[in-house]
Amino acid sequence: MIKMTMLLKRNPKLTQEEFVKHHIEKHGPLFRQIPEAKDHVIRYLQTHPIKEKSAVIGVNDFDGTAELWFDSVDGLDKVLSSDFYKEKVWPDELTFLDHANTLVMLGYQDDIIGDITELK
Template sequence: MYKWNEFLTRRADLSKELFDHYWTNVHAPLVMSIPEVKRYTLRYVQQHNTGLVLEGVAAAPYDGVVEVWFEDMADFQAIASSGKWDAALKDVENFADVSKTAVLNTTEEVIYDQ
């Protein structure tokens, strides 16, 4: 299993509410309109920062995390190489500070799954 994790920080001129709204109601439908996304993606999850901070634990400096699951890296590359993917990447600039975006590409090692 191949997983794309993208850590997002909202643009300085956007409130948390506007960031969350745009990401969910504008960006996600754009991403899901790409036929290759529907064909190759197993799971697409947006995690919106709740703002909860635990005492003694540093809070991550991100407003959200995208998790996207694929069967393998070839499936992800099929999406990324589609001409339609560029519009989705460009749209991120409408709600996120791309200079602060971090990406972590991983393979899953399931330790426990109930």
Template sequence: MLKFTFLIHRTNEMSREEFVHYHRQHHAPLFMSIPESQKYVKKYVVSHPTEIDGFPAPQYDAITDIYFSSMEDFNTFFSSENYKLKVHPDESNFFKLNEVISLVCDEKIVVDVMTS
């Protein structure tokens, strides 16, 4: 399983609250609405940093983790017409495409008491 992590900054026009709402209520459902999401995406997580006293201010407005079984599935998903025509055009509505940081990880869960 490959985990693709995307660190993103919101557009200057959006407040933090507007950004979180748009990401969770509009973009995530749009992302999951295409058939390729059901076929290739194994897990999709959107996270938004919380400011807590004693911790540094977040450097990014969101973290998106998308899990695929293989690079082939990743490439097939992101090259699909549905992604290119429906999902990708929406991304620039709420985050800065030219500032995205991407990581590819081979995740190893050491402990997960949430699922046991």
């Protein structure tokens, strides 16, 4: 299993509120429709910043994150090279993301605290 973590920057034409609404209400459901995702995506989470600021930690200025777990690199490749992704999902990303300033990392995950089986 591999994890893709994306630190998202919004299209500067959108407000933060417009970006979050689009990401949750349009992009998430659209991504879920990718036929290959049913076979290869294990989990997909979106996170958006809170308004409150911490007194003890500073944060970078990202507009959200997307975390996707895939069964393998091959599975990721199949999802992101699928016709549905290329024809529907990618064009949608271009409307609300600033791809040039969005960061992507592929890796594996080690549970230190909160193994998913412990949280049930």
